Amino acid sequence: MVAYRTKMVERITLPAREQRERTLAEAGYNVFNVPAAEVYVDLLTDSGTGAMSDEQWAALVRADEAYAGSECFDRLESAVADVMGFEHVIPAHQGRGAENVLYGTLLSAGDVVPNNTHFDTTRAHVANQDADPVDCPVDEAYDFESDAAFGGNLSLDRARTVVDEVGPEQVPVVVQTITNNSAAGQPVSVENTRRVRAFADEIDATFVIDACRFAENAYFVKQREDEFADASIAEIAREQLSYADAVVMSGKKDGLVNAGGFVATDDPDLFERCKQRAILYEGFPTYGGMAGRDVAAMAVGLREAVEEAYVADRVEQVREFGSLLGEAGVPVATGGHAVYLDAGAVLPHLSSDVFPGQALVCELYREGGVRGVELGSFAFPETDRPELVRLAVPRRTYHREHFDHVVETVETVLETRSEVDGLRLASEPSIPELRHFTADLEPVQT
Incomplete structure (x- = not known):
C-alpha cells in the first residue's frame, strides 16, 4: 500500500546521446563531475536527495x-x-x-x-x-x-x-x-x-x-x-x-x-x-x-x-526495483536503500585494474542518462572487495516508470557489454580513500 501522494513535481529531461557522450568525456569519466541537470534518473546516492514531507x-x-x-x-x-x-x-x-x-x-x-x-x-x-x-x-x-x-x-x-x-x-x-x-x-x-x-x-x-x-x-x-x-x-x-x-x-x-x-x-x-x-x-x-x-x-x-507505513513503502520499493533488474538477467543484491549490480559478472572480460564497476557506471549514463556509483576497486583501492555498482534510491522521489527506464538502460548495456572498454586513472587526489569523488579517468582498450 502506497504511504504518500505527490504535492510537488520537478520537470526532468533526458539529454541526447551525443550530449551524454560529451558530458561523460568532459567529466573525466567520473559521474561525480556530471552536472545534475544532465542526469535523467539520479541513483548516485540516497544521501540528502529525497523528498521531505x-x-x-x-x-x-x-x-x-x-x-x-x-x-x-x-x-x-x-x-x-x-x-x-x-x-x-x-x-x-x-x-x-x-x-x-x-x-x-x-x-x-x-x-x-x-x-x-x-x-x-x-x-x-x-x-x-x-x-x-x-x-x-x-x-x-x-x-x-x-x-x-x-x-x-x-x-x-x-x-x-x-x-x-x-x-x-x-x-x-x-x-x-x-x-x-x-x-x-x-x-x-x-x-x-x-x-x-x-x-x-x-x-x-x-x-x-x-x-x-x-x-x-x-x-x-x-x-x-x-x-x-x-x-x-x-x-x-x-x-x-x-x-x-x-x-x-x-x-x-x-x-x-x-x-x-x-x-x-x-x-x-x-x-x-x-x-x-x-x-x-x-x-x-x-x-x-x-x-x-x-x-x-x-x-x-x-x-x-520509524512509522510502519513509511518504512515498509520505502524498503519494498527498493525490493521491487531489484526484482525488475533480476528478471532482466542482471546479477543483483538488494538492500534497504539500494540495488547493487555485480559488475564483475556483467563485464567478465575486464580485470579489476581497469575498473569494471566504473566502466559499467559510465555505460549506464551513456546509454540512458542513469547515474549510479562504483563501490569496487576504484572506490576502495587495496581492499578485497567485489566489483559492485550501487543504484541508490532517493526516498519518496522516483516511481515505477523511472525504474522501468533504468531496467531498459541496463538491458541495452547487456546487449553490447563485450564491447565495453575499461578505464585507467588520469589523475587522482592525495587521499586514496576518497579518490572516487574527484579522480579523472580515461578509456583504455582491452
Missing part, C-alpha cells in the same frame, strides 16, 4: 534561527531521545562532520578499528587519525547467491583475530554499520549487535553504531528475526541502538532531510569531549553547522522514519 516543510517555516539554545535543538534532542534512546546529542552539518567529531575524539595514531564494513568516509576518517580501518564482514556478505538473512553482520571471529594480532589496547573502538552499505546494503541482526556489545566489553572498547539507516535495518529485523516479528519498527530500532555507547548519524538518510547529522551518546564524558571538538569544526553545540530550519526538519524526519 509536508510536516517537515512546515517545521522549516516555523523554525527559529537562534545561534545558541534554539527551540529547534530542543525538538531534535527530544526526537533523538524518543526514537533512538540517547540523552546527549551533538549536531553536525552532515554525517561526515559527525564522523570527524566522534572519531577525532576517540582515535589516536596506531589504533585499529574493526567494522562489519567501513564505507568510504568512515574509512577516510579513521585513516585521517593515522588509525587502521579493518573490515570484518561475515562470509555471506559478498555472496550474491546466498540466502543469508543477515549478510551485513559483523564477524566476531574476524574481529577477534584482529585483536589477537594487535592486542586489545590497540582496539579502542568497534563499529557496526546498519545497514551494511558497502556489503550490498544487507541488514544486521539485533542478536549480532548484542554479541558485538559483549565483544566490545571484553576488550574494553567503545561500541559505536553507524546508524544512518537504522529504521530500514529495523524493518528487515522485523521480517527476518523471529524474536521481533510482533515488535514495531520503533521498538526494534530502540532495542538495537540501546547496545551502543554512541551512534554516529547522517540525517540525510533515515533522518529524511537534505542536510544534517549528529553524534548521540549516554556517556557524559564522551559527550563533553565531542562537544568541544564540535565547536572547533562544526559550530555551537545546539546548531552544529546546520541552519535551525534543518535541525527542525530532522527532528520531524527521525519520527517519520
Whole structure:
C-alpha cells in the first residue's frame, strides 16, 4: 500500500546521446563531475536527495534561527531521545562532520578499528587519525547467491583475530554499520549487535553504531528475526541502538532531510569531549553547522522514519526495483536503500585494474542518462572487495516508470557489454580513500 501522494513535481529531461557522450568525456569519466541537470534518473546516492514531507516543510517555516539554545535543538534532542534512546546529542552539518567529531575524539595514531564494513568516509576518517580501518564482514556478505538473512553482520571471529594480532589496547573502538552499505546494503541482526556489545566489553572498547539507516535495518529485523516479528519498527530500532555507547548519524538518510547529522551518546564524558571538538569544526553545540530550519526538519524526519507505513513503502520499493533488474538477467543484491549490480559478472572480460564497476557506471549514463556509483576497486583501492555498482534510491522521489527506464538502460548495456572498454586513472587526489569523488579517468582498450 502506497504511504504518500505527490504535492510537488520537478520537470526532468533526458539529454541526447551525443550530449551524454560529451558530458561523460568532459567529466573525466567520473559521474561525480556530471552536472545534475544532465542526469535523467539520479541513483548516485540516497544521501540528502529525497523528498521531505509536508510536516517537515512546515517545521522549516516555523523554525527559529537562534545561534545558541534554539527551540529547534530542543525538538531534535527530544526526537533523538524518543526514537533512538540517547540523552546527549551533538549536531553536525552532515554525517561526515559527525564522523570527524566522534572519531577525532576517540582515535589516536596506531589504533585499529574493526567494522562489519567501513564505507568510504568512515574509512577516510579513521585513516585521517593515522588509525587502521579493518573490515570484518561475515562470509555471506559478498555472496550474491546466498540466502543469508543477515549478510551485513559483523564477524566476531574476524574481529577477534584482529585483536589477537594487535592486542586489545590497540582496539579502542568497534563499529557496526546498519545497514551494511558497502556489503550490498544487507541488514544486521539485533542478536549480532548484542554479541558485538559483549565483544566490545571484553576488550574494553567503545561500541559505536553507524546508524544512518537504522529504521530500514529495523524493518528487515522485523521480517527476518523471529524474536521481533510482533515488535514495531520503533521498538526494534530502540532495542538495537540501546547496545551502543554512541551512534554516529547522517540525517540525510533515515533522518529524511537534505542536510544534517549528529553524534548521540549516554556517556557524559564522551559527550563533553565531542562537544568541544564540535565547536572547533562544526559550530555551537545546539546548531552544529546546520541552519535551525534543518535541525527542525530532522527532528520531524527521525519520527517519520520509524512509522510502519513509511518504512515498509520505502524498503519494498527498493525490493521491487531489484526484482525488475533480476528478471532482466542482471546479477543483483538488494538492500534497504539500494540495488547493487555485480559488475564483475556483467563485464567478465575486464580485470579489476581497469575498473569494471566504473566502466559499467559510465555505460549506464551513456546509454540512458542513469547515474549510479562504483563501490569496487576504484572506490576502495587495496581492499578485497567485489566489483559492485550501487543504484541508490532517493526516498519518496522516483516511481515505477523511472525504474522501468533504468531496467531498459541496463538491458541495452547487456546487449553490447563485450564491447565495453575499461578505464585507467588520469589523475587522482592525495587521499586514496576518497579518490572516487574527484579522480579523472580515461578509456583504455582491452
